[in-house]
Amino acid sequence: MTGDPGLFGPRSVTWQMHGDPMMWIAGVRALYLQALHPRAVRGVMQNSAAFQNNERGSRDAWGRLMRTANFVGTLTYGTTEAxxxxxxxxxxxxxxxxxxxxxxxxxxxxDEPALLLWVHCAEIDSYLHVLRRSGYPVSDAQADAYLHEHRESARLVGLDPAGVPGDRAALAAYFARVRPELALTPEARQVDAFLRRPPTPAPLVPARWLLWTRVADLAYGALPPYAHALYGRPAPPPATVTRQLRAAGRALRAVPPALRWQLPPQHILRAVARLGPGARPAPYKLCRSAAILGGQDTQGELRA
Structure with a gap:
């Protein structure tokens, strides 16, 4: 394999996980969770029209979602320089x-460090939680490796990696510490309203009901119980949510990866073209490496 492997490389947990289609549902869960931090959500709402229930809000919000997806894709599969x-x-x-x-x-x-850290932790926790709960094969050791790897992505947004949770225990302690600061503000209500019923052209309203509503409901159901309590909306029992996430995971993963990767912005296809066919992300690579995950090399990649 030749070429620049980027920040994480094809043998990292991140490389495999971020190719999974459940990342989209995980991203919506992250938005729900991030919106519960008053200072963080205020920073979003005061600097853009995102998540307002009008045409401009729709454009800004979808643009924001796509920019986030592009940023995550670039960090995962792009070159180090990119x-x-x-x-x-x-x-x-x-x-x-x-x-x-x-x-x-x-x-x-x-760009207060505390706000950047909240956004980072809510995002990475959502990716890890939704993928594991939907049946993606990530062991406990690999989950810790994933969190350790993402100290690098935290560095890129301006955080000191030493202060970023690098394993599940540290992440749980962080959320326990921050929970008293969370609240349902008017801005959080706006985000909730948008995610439940985003502005949609009339011809696409049936599609919104058929597809988006299910995505948003799944993402909301996957939130921790304290988030449901703050939003004031019930969620299905945890066992039901888990069954739904697993069913969604099976359905989405049944779509051939080569077909899914054709969708913009095609980061994975470009990475495979740069590094060769062995760079294709796949869940079985985590299963194969689980027994030998005894440590990490200096690049944060799983040992082969």
């Missing part, structure tokens, strides 16, 4: 943005 450049653009954007606390009048930067 990943570093993407991180630099995000850091430069965040440095220019501020938000105001309406209760105190305090003005603060959206």
């Amino acid at each position: 990943a570093e450049q993407a991180g630099a653009r995000v850091r430069a954007l965040h440095r220019r943005l501020t938000a105001t606390d309406p209760a105190t009048g305090e003005r603060y930067g959206v």
Whole structure:
């Protein structure tokens, strides 16, 4: 295998996991969770029209979702240079943005480390939680390896990797520490309303009901119980949600990967073209490596 493997490389847990179609449902769960941090969601809502229930809100929100997907794809499957450049653009954007606390009048930067850490942890936790719960074969050791790998993505958005949870125990402790700060603000209600019923052209309303509603319901159901309590909307019993996630995982994974990877922005296809067919992400590679995951090399990749 030749060529630049990028930040993580084809033998990393990240490389395999991020090729899974359940990442889209996980991304919506991350939005639900991120919106419960008052300062973080205020920074989003005061700097864009995203998640407003109008045409502009629809454009901005879908654009934001696609930019996030493109950023994650670039960090995972792009070259090291492309990943570093993407991180630099995000850091430069965040440095220019501020938000105001309406209760105190305090003005603060959206690149506060505490806010960046919340967004990062909610996102990475959602990816890991949804994929594992939907049947993707990630062992406990591999889950810890995944979190350790994503100290690199945290660095790219401006965080000190040393302060970012690098295993499941540290991540659980972080969420326990932050939970008292979470609340259902008017901005969080806007995000919830948008995700439940995004503005849709009339001809596409049936498709929204058939497809998007199920995605949003699954993502909401996969939230932790404290998030359901804050939003004030019930969710199905956990066992039911798990069955639904597993059924969705089976259905989506039945679509041939070569077909799924044709969808924009085609990061995986470009990575395979750069590195060769052995770079194709696949769940079986994690199964094969589970028995020999005794450590990591200096690049954070699973040992072959």
